[in-house]
Amino acid sequence: MISYDKDKYNEMARIVKAMAHPTRLFIIDTLKRQSYCVIELTEMIGADISTVSKHLTVLKNAGILWDEKRGNCVYYHLLSNCVLDFYQCIITVIERNEMREA
Amino acid sequence: MISYDKDKYNEMARIVKAMAHPTRLFIIDTLKRQSYCVIELTEMIGADISTVSKHLTVLKNAGILWDEKRGNCVYYHLLSNCVLDFYQCIITVIERNEMREA
DNA sequence: TGCCTACTTGCCAAATGTGCCAAATAGGTC
DNA sequence: GACCTATTTGGCACATTTGGCAAGTAGGCA
Incomplete structure (x- = not known):
């Protein structure tokens, strides 16, 4: 019998929720190329x-980013590159959804 | 200059949001082994x-599951196996978070 | 036809998430 | 120290999500 280990899935959901926002997905996607500070990301x-x-704090608390103070600015870096693998999967899902709607 | 394509990331966030719930993560994880009907999942x-x-409707609308009526029951199936690849990544993030907290 | 089981949908209260403004903080520079 | 820039935090209004109950639907079976 499969059991629903609430603690385990709550913890996992915490990470997924951190990614579940368009701006935060953009931030992750942007930081894969290079690190940026808060002002630079805000402009984009x-x-x-x-x-x-x-x-940025949400993503940092989830363990997806880390931050580094350099001079006057706080630079954010991607900590978990593996989350990027997910992007291709999501795009595949979207493309298939569009095909089915057509 | 990198630009924030809101439509693209909104659409992606829609899929990620569908996964961003402990019960829904459990459902996906469970359906990777075999399909189950609503009652069976409800019991678990x-x-x-x-x-x-x-x-289940949320996951179906996101294009992650599909459903099939068989006799008296509605069976739900995993449509996008690639989402499972994400699980290992999430677990890696959680484990690293725990290490850093320790 | 009528009943039963398996779902789905409508409704609503409670909880959570989001975004902006204003205020606080933190370091660098003069 | 005073000032400036970069960033974070507090507070609040507004939007969205969630979960249970009750009511509705749909197909199987006597």
Whole structure:
């Protein structure tokens, strides 16, 4: 009998939830190329800097990013490259969805 | 200059959000072995059947599951096996988080 | 036809997530 | 120390998600 280990799946959901936002997916996708500081990411995203800072904190708390203070700026880095493998899967799902709708 | 293609990341977030719930992660993990009907999953999960049905609908609408009526029951199947690759990555993230906390 | 089982849907209260503004903090530079 | 820039935090309104109950639907079977 398969049992639902709530603690295990809660912990996993915490990580997935951290990725479950368009801005945060963009941040992960952008940081795979190189690291950026909060201001640079804010310019790309076009939201309030406090909003971007909070998104970065969510990803950092999930263990997906780490941050590094350099001079006046805080640079964010991708910590878990494996999350990028997921992107191709998601795109595959989207493309198949579009095919089925057509 | 990298630009934030909101439509693209919204669409991707829709799929990730569908997975961003402990019960739904459990369902995906369980259906990788074999298909189950709503009642069977409800017994494993221990929630109201309407709650489980709604979770299944979320995953179906995201294109992660498909359903098939057989006799009196609706069987749900995993449509996108690639989402399972993500599980190992999440577990790696969790394990590293635990190491860093220790 | 009527009943039963297996679901799905509507509704609603509670919980959670989001985004902006304003205020606080933290380091560098003069 | 005073000031400036970069970032984080607090607070709040608004939107979304969640879960259970009750009601509705759909097909099988006597």
